Amino acid sequence: MNRRKNARGFTLLEALIxxxxxxxxxxxxxxxxxxxxxxxQFTARTAAQTRSxxxxxxxxxxxxxxxxxxxxxxxxxxxxxxxxxxVLSSRTDAGSGSVRELARAAFAPLSATQIDESSxxxxxxxxxxxxxxxxxVRGMRVRYWTQGGWADSFDSLSAGSLPSAVEVAIWFGVxxxxxxVQPAVQSVAHSTEQFAGDEFGTPDRVRTIAVPDAAGxxxxxxxxxxxx
Numbered sequence: 001m002n003r004r005k006n007a008r009g010f011t012l013l014e015a016l017i018x019x020x021x022x023x024x025x026x027x028x029x030x031x032x033x034x035x036x037x038x039x040x041q042f043t044a045r046t047a048a049q050t051r052s053x054x055x056x057x058x059x060x061x062x063x064x065x066x067x068x069x070x071x072x073x074x075x076x077x078x079x080x081x082x083x084x085x086x087v088l089s090s091r092t093d094a095g096s097g098s099v100r101e102l103a104r105a106a107f108a109p110l111s112a113t114q115i116d117e118s119s120x121x122x123x124x125x126x127x128x129x130x131x132x133x134x135x136x137v138r139g140m141r142v143r144y145w146t147q148g149g150w151a152d153s154f155d156s157l158s159a160g161s162l163p164s165a166v167e168v169a170i171w172f173g174v175x176x177x178x179x180x181v182q183p184a185v186q187s188v189a190h191s192t193e194q195f196a197g198d199e200f201g202t203p204d205r206v207r208t209i210a211v212p213d214a215a216g217x218x219x220x221x222x223x224x225x226x227x228x
Contacts, residue, residue, distance in 0.1 A: 045135070045173070048134040048135040049135040049172045049173075049204065049205070051133075051134060051135070052122065052133035052134055052135035052137075052170075052172075053135075053170060053204075053205040053207075055124070055133060056115065056122060056124065056133060056168065056170070057168065057205075057207045057209070059113060059115070059124055059126070060085070060087070060113070060115060060166065060168060060209060061207075061209045062089075062113075063087040063089045063111075063113035064078075064087055064089070064166060064209055064211050064212075065089070065212060066089040066090045067087050067088065067089045067156075067162055067211060068088055068089065068090065068110065068156075069156045069157070069160070069161060069162055070156070070157060071088035071110050072110075074088055074110060074112065075088075075157070076088075076155045076156045076157040076158075077089075077110075077156045077157075077162065078144075078154060078155075078156040078162055078163060078166075078211075079154065079155045079156065079157075080142055080144070080153065080154055081142070081152065081153045082141055082142055082143065082152040082153065083116070083117050083118075083139075083140060083141070083142065084114070084115060084116040084117065084142065085114075085115050085142050085166065085168075086112060086113065086114045086115075087112070087113045088110045088111070088112055089110065089111055089113065090110060090111075111126065111127060112125075112126070113125070113126050114126075114130075115142075117137065117139065117140035120136045120137055120138070121133070121136065121137070122135075122137055122140055122170075135172055135173075136172070136173060137170055137171060137172055137173075138171040138172065138173065138200050139170075139171045139200055140168065140169070140170050140171070141167075141168070141169045141203075142166065142167070142168055143166070143167045143169075144163040144165075144166055144167075145163055145164045145165040145166070145167070145208075146159060146161075146163050146164060150167070151163075161214060162211045162214035163211055163214060164210065164211060164214050165208055165209060165210045165211060165214075166208075166209050166211065167206065167207070167208040167209070168206070168207055168209075169203035169205070169206040170203055170204055170205040170206070171200040171201075171203055171204055172204045172205070
């Protein structure tokens with residue numbers, strides 16, 4: 001009997017406090033899950049951007065190591081605009097093989113490497129196969145160092161030589177705060193003949209690749225100091 005008299009239920013205030021504490025715990029858990037999801041997305045996006053930049057720079061640098069001025073029936077060895085570049089190069093897969101293997105590679109057909117940016121994607125084509133880099137880009141700009149200055153387009157047949165260096169700048173993703181007017185500006189920048197990289201600010205990734213044994217019409221080789 002005494003136990004029944006001492007037993008009582010929760011008061012309304014106690015129930016409200018318990019519900020409030022439960023809501024706080026659920027809110028903290030939701031914030032933790034959201035932060036974890038954002039961290040995962042940021043990590044995946046950063047990894048994709050790093051892989052894309054490394055792949056692009058690596059492929060272009062490898063192609064430029066053995067680039068030719070005149071590709072015969074294939075056209076100019078190095079040709080491109082501010083948003084694309086094509087390089088014809090001799091094979092380099094013979095490695096440190098025998099003299100016969102090296103000679104066979106030297107006289108093998110030229111291989112073409114094509115890099116294009118369109119609609120936020122960078123495509124690399126080699127050996128009849130093409131692949132799209134995983135990271136989305138706002139823009140890509142290609143420049144060619146020749147005759148002591150940067151040019152937005154290049155043709156090795158017209159120039160009679162290879163460019164002394166090729167610079168590639170990449171802008172990844174979309175700005176965090178973007179007004180309704182900026183997409184139209186971006187669309188106009190992409191539709192013009194020359195890419196206006198200043199619309200995007202400082203590039204996220206940029207690489208200047210010196211072309212071996214290349215000299216401009218003035219006979220001067222490319223140096224990082226000269227490009228500044």
